[in-house]
Amino acid sequence: MMNIPRKELLALGAGLAGVAVLAFLPLVTEGFWLSLSVNIMLYAAICTAWALFSGPTHLVSLASAAFFGVGTYSVAIFIDVLPFPALILIAVVAGALLATLVGLATLRLSGVYFVIFTLGLAELLGQIVTWVQTNFGGTIGLYVFTDFTETHLYWMLLALTVVVFVTGWLINRSRLGLALRIIGNDEAVARHVGVDTARTRVILFAVSGAFIAVAGAIMAPRYGYITPDAAFNPMTSFLVVIMALLGGTRRLWGPLVGVVPFTVVMDFISGHFPNQTAVIMGLAFLAIVYVLPDGVTGQLETLFRRRRSIDKSLLAASAEEGR
Amino acid sequence: MLILLTGLLLGGTYTLIALGLTLQYGVARIMNLANGETLVAACFVTFWLYTGFGINPLLGLLVIGPVAFVVNWLIYTWLMQPLVKRARNRGMLEVDSILATFGLLFLFQGLMLQAFGGSYFNYEFLAQPFSIMGNSFGLNRVVAFVAAAVIAVALYTFLYHTDRGTAVRAVAVDPRAAMLVAIDVRKTAAFAFALGGAITACAGTLLSTFYTFNTSMGVIFTMKALIIVIMGGVGDVRGAVLAALVLGVTETLVASLLDPGLTLAANYALFIVVLLFRPQGIFGKRPA
Numbered sequence: 001m002m003n004i005p006r007k008e009l010l011a012l013g014a015g016l017a018g019v020a021v022l023a024f025l026p027l028v029t030e031g032f033w034l035s036l037s038v039n040i041m042l043y044a045a046i047c048t049a050w051a052l053f054s055g056p057t058h059l060v061s062l063a064s065a066a067f068f069g070v071g072t073y074s075v076a077i078f079i080d081v082l083p084f085p086a087l088i089l090i091a092v093v094a095g096a097l098l099a100t101l102v103g104l105a106t107l108r109l110s111g112v113y114f115v116i117f118t119l120g121l122a123e124l125l126g127q128i129v130t131w132v133q134t135n136f137g138g139t140i141g142l143y144v145f146t147d148f149t150e151t152h153l154y155w156m157l158l159a160l161t162v163v164v165f166v167t168g169w170l171i172n173r174s175r176l177g178l179a180l181r182i183i184g185n186d187e188a189v190a191r192h193v194g195v196d197t198a199r200t201r202v203i204l205f206a207v208s209g210a211f212i213a214v215a216g217a218i219m220a221p222r223y224g225y226i227t228p229d230a231a232f233n234p235m236t237s238f239l240v241v242i243m244a245l246l247g248g249t250r251r252l253w254g255p256l257v258g259v260v261p262f263t264v265v266m267d268f269i270s271g272h273f274p275n276q277t278a279v280i281m282g283l284a285f286l287a288i289v290y291v292l293p294d295g296v297t298g299q300l301e302t303l304f305r306r307r308r309s310i311d312k313s314l315l316a317a318s319a320e321e322g323r
Numbered sequence: 324m325l326i327l328l329t330g331l332l333l334g335g336t337y338t339l340i341a342l343g344l345t346l347q348y349g350v351a352r353i354m355n356l357a358n359g360e361t362l363v364a365a366c367f368v369t370f371w372l373y374t375g376f377g378i379n380p381l382l383g384l385l386v387i388g389p390v391a392f393v394v395n396w397l398i399y400t401w402l403m404q405p406l407v408k409r410a411r412n413r414g415m416l417e418v419d420s421i422l423a424t425f426g427l428l429f430l431f432q433g434l435m436l437q438a439f440g441g442s443y444f445n446y447e448f449l450a451q452p453f454s455i456m457g458n459s460f461g462l463n464r465v466v467a468f469v470a471a472a473v474i475a476v477a478l479y480t481f482l483y484h485t486d487r488g489t490a491v492r493a494v495a496v497d498p499r500a501a502m503l504v505a506i507d508v509r510k511t512a513a514f515a516f517a518l519g520g521a522i523t524a525c526a527g528t529l530l531s532t533f534y535t536f537n538t539s540m541g542v543i544f545t546m547k548a549l550i551i552v553i554m555g556g557v558g559d560v561r562g563a564v565l566a567a568l569v570l571g572v573t574e575t576l577v578a579s580l581l582d583p584g585l586t587l588a589a590n591y592a593l594f595i596v597v598l599l600f601r602p603q604g605i606f607g608k609r610p611a
Contacts, residue, residue, distance in 0.1 A: 058414065058415075058418055060418060060421060060422065105595055105598050105599060106598060109598065109602050111414060111417060111418075112354055112417055112421075113553065113598060113602070115354075115421055116546070116549045116550075116553070117594065117598070119356075119542070119545075119546060119549075120542075120543075120546045120587060120590075120591065123542075123543075123587055124587050124588055124591050127584055127585060127587050127588055128585075128588055130584060131582055131584050131585055131588075134584075135582070234542075238425070238429075241422075241425075245422070275433075275436060275437060276433065277433070278429045278430075278432045278433030278436060279429070279430060279433030279434065279437075280433075281426075281429040281433075282425075282426045282427065282428065282429030282430030282431070282432070282433055283426065283430065284426070285422055285423070285425045285426030285429065286423060286426035286427070286430070287426075288422060288426075289406070289419055289422045289423040289426065290405070290423075293419070
C-alpha cells in the first residue's frame with residue numbers, strides 16, 4: 001500500500017486543478033497568446049525533464065537541442081508512413097537511445113567531460129543530418145503536413161508536462177530517487193553503500209532525454225518544413241538551462257517558476273531587439289551564478305527557513321523570560 | 324603528404340589555443356567556455372589593426388598578447404575568485420565556473436555581434452605560395468605555424484626552466500601541497516589564467532591571417548581546444564602539442580577525403596575514442 005504524505009496529496013490536488021484550468025485556455029484565447037502559451041508549455045515540459053536529470057546530479061546537460069532535434073526528425077522521416085502516436089514512440093526510443101550512448105561514453109567519468117560532450121552534440125547531429133541529406137537524400141529539409149492546430153499542440157504539450165511531473169514524482173519515491181539523492185549529497189558515500197552511480201545516472205539521463213525528444217516530436221508539425229539548423233538549434237539547450245536554473249531545481253515545480261517569465265521576456269526581446277538576445281542570455285547566466293545560485297525557489301525557501309528559525313528562537317526567548 | 328603537412332600547419336595554431344585553455348583549466352581550475360570568444364576577439368582586433376592602421380599582425384601580437392593578459396587577469400580576480408572562495412569542493416567550482424563563463428561567452432558574443440555584425444571576415448596577409456617538399460602552401464599558414472611554434476617553445480621553457488614556471492606546474496599538480504612550499508596559490512592561479520588568455524589571443528591573431536572568421540565561431544574553437552586538452556591530459560604541455568597535431572591532421576584528412584562539412588564529426592570521433600580508451604590523456608597516468 002502506498003502511503004502518500006498529506007502535503008503531497010494537497011500538491012496533487014492543486015496540480016490537478018491547475019491542469020484543468022490550463023486545459024481550457026485554448027478555448028478562450030487564440031493567435032498570439034495561444035502561440036506564446038504553446039512556447040511556455042514547450043519549455044515547461046523540456047525544463048522539467050531537464051531538471052529530472054540535471055537537478056539531483058548537478059551535471060549541466062547541454063544536449064536538450066540534440067534530443068529535441070532527434071524527436072523532430074523522428075516525425076519528419078516517418079510522417080508519411082506511420083500514424084502520429086507511433087512517431088511519438090519512435091521519438092521516445094530514439095531519445096532514450098541517444099542519451100544512453102552519450103551517458104555510457106561520458107557519465108562514468110568526471111562531470112566536465114559530460115558537459116563538454118553535450119556542448120557540441122546538437123551541432124554534430126545537425127552536421128551529420130546535413131551531410132546524409134546532401135549526399136544520399138537529395139534535398140536538405142523535409143516536409144511535415146498534419147491537421148494539427150496550435151490548440152492540439154498545446155494540449156499535447158500539456159499532457160507531456162503532466163507525464164513528466166508524474167514521472168518525476170514517482171522517481172522521487174522510488175529506489176532510483178533515493179540513490180540519486182545520495183549521489184547528489186556525496187558520491188563517495190553513494191559508492192560505499194553500493195549504489196551503481198554511473199548506471200543510475202545513465203538511466204535517468206535516458207528518461208530525461210526521451211521526454212525532450214517527445215517535445216521535439218510534438219513541435220515538428222508547427223515547423224512544417226524541417227531543416228537541420230532549425231531542429232538542432234543549440235539555442236534551445238542554453239535557454240533550457242537558464243530557465244530551469246533561474247527557477248531552481250531543488251523542487252519538481254521549480255523550473256516552472258523560471259519558464260513562464262523568461263519565455264515571455266525572450267519572446268519580447270527576440271521580437272523587438274533580435275540582436276540583443278545573446279547579451280541578455282549572457283547577463284541571465286551571470287545573474288544566476290552571482291545572484292541566484294539556487295534559483296528563485298531555492299532563494300525563497302532559504303529566506304523562509306531563516307525567518308522561521310528566527311521566529312522559533314524569539315519564541316524560545318520569550319518563553320524563557322516568562323518563566 | 325599534402326594532407327599531412329596541411330594538417331600539421333593547422334595543428335600549430337590549435338596547439339596554442341589548447342595551451343591557453345590547459346593553463347586556465349589545469350592550473351586555475353576554471354573551465355573557461357568563453358575561451359573561444361577570446362580567440363575571436365583577437366581575430367577582430369588584428370583585423371581592425373591591420374586594415375585600419377596597417378599594423379602587421381605579427382607586430383599586433385605584441386599589443387594583443389599583453390592586453391589579453393590584463394583583461395583575463397581582471398576577469399579572474401573580479402569574476403572567478405569569488406566563485407573559488409565560495410566553492411566547497413571541486414565539483415561546485417566546476418558547475419559555477421561553467422555557468423559563469425557561459426555568461427561571458429554570450430555577453431562577449433553579443434557585444435561583438437553589435438560591433439561587427441554576423442558576416443564573415445578575412446583579410447589578405449602574405450597570401451603567396453611557399454613550397455615545402457614540392458607542395459605549395461600559403462605563406463601565411465607557414466608563418467603562423469612558425470610563430471605558434473616559437474610561442475609554444477617559449478612557454479615550455481618558461482614552465483620547465485624557471486622558478487615561476489615551476490610554481491605554476493606545482494599548483495596544477497596540487498594546490499594544497501603548493502601552498503605548503505610557500506607558493507602563493509591565488510596569485511599563481513590568477514597569473515596562469517591571464518597567461519592562458521594571452522596565449523589564446525595570440526592564437527587568434529595568428530589564425531586570422533589565414534582563416535575566415537565570424538562572431539559566432541567561438542564555441543567551435545572552444546570545443547576543439549577542450550578535446551585537445553582532454554586528449555593530451557589536463558595541464559600536460561607535451562600531450563597538448565601532440566593532441567593538437569593529431570586533431571589538425573585528422574580534420575584535414577576528413578575534410579579533404581570525405582566532406583568539409585564533417586570536421587566536427589571528426590573531432591567528436593576522436594573525442595569518443597579518447598573517452599573510451601584513454602580518458603586520462605595520451606601521457607596521463609591512471610588516477611590511483
